[in-house]
Amino acid sequence: MDTDKDLAAENALGGFLRARRARLRPEDVGIPASGRRRVPGLRREEVAALAGVSSDYYTRLEQGREQHPSQQLLEAVARALRLDDEAAAHLCRVAGPATRRTRRAPRVERVAPHLRRLLDTWRDTPALVLSPALDLLARNRLANALHADFAEADNLLRMTFLDPVARHFHRDWDRAAQATVAALRRAAGTDPDDPRLSEVVGELSLKSDDFRMLWARHDVRTKTREAKLFHHSQVGDLELHYESFTVNSARTQQLVVYQAEPGTPSADALTLLGSLSAGPVPARDAASGAVSD
Structure with a gap:
């Protein structure tokens, strides 16, 4: 992550999806292990198949190029990645439209x-x-x-x-x-x-x-x-x-x-x-x- 940029610039959705699929083994989701893998976890096409979407669509989603995923699609991806309720809710939050706003000044937090x-x-x-x-x-x-x-x-x-x-x-x-x-x-x-x-x-x-x-x-x-x-x-x-x-x-x-x-x-x-x-x-x-x- 570039520490000179704000959090939205890191493609939070893509980072979240990559991190979560990297933590799943094929056997965790019922996929027979076949051969040696170059990277840990599931491949993009495997997550896409589990979620019932095309590999191209899932790739666009992970790369931040799909701006308007439906709730149904996000729920399918959450199931494919075996997310718990809190992680699934986080997925829906970070998948929202990436409309950029004017950089905000730091807010002074005060306790009543x-x-x-x-x-x-x-x-x-x-x-x-x-x-x-x-x-x-x-x-x-x-x-x-x-x-x-x-x-x-x-x-x-x-x-x-x-x-x-x-x-x-x-x-x-x-x-x-x-x-x-x-x-x-x-x-x-x-x-x-x-x-x-x-x-x-x-x-x-x-x-x-x-x-x-x-x-x-x-x-x-x-x-x-x-x-x-x-x-x-x-x-x-x-x-x-x-x-x-x-x-x-x-x-x-x-x-x-x-x-x-x-x-x-x-x-x-x-x-x-x-x-x-x-x-x-x-x-x-x-x-x-x-x-x-």
């Missing part, structure tokens, strides 16, 4: 005051607000303490791939890295013209081989709920479950809330972390750099 106050009321639960590019727009005191090992807690991708602390903080770094990139890929499919997304992808592509490899996989995933395994330098191991919510007053923002299972060592460790960080309750606004007290 009432939402910042809500974060501050959760004294026993780490809570934060994320932008589509996974910038940490606001966080409460306990979320601040949770990420205290990082040199700068500003963006989940930069923290995961560029700060060496991440390899110790995430007890399963590979899983955390995959999930973070997949969340960014989904956001890019929703709004490929977002200049902040392009900026983050460009920076990480230049600075991290691991990011480039995962970005090329075109995995797609929404941050909803999951267990996260952390290791904090002050309180040790933590297993925290998170829930992610769309902020209706700012629908591009996500509210993420972590909690430990009651009565577990993780709950004790989270309580200890709260006591160690007792004091004013900051909720940092990435747009202004301000911290609420």
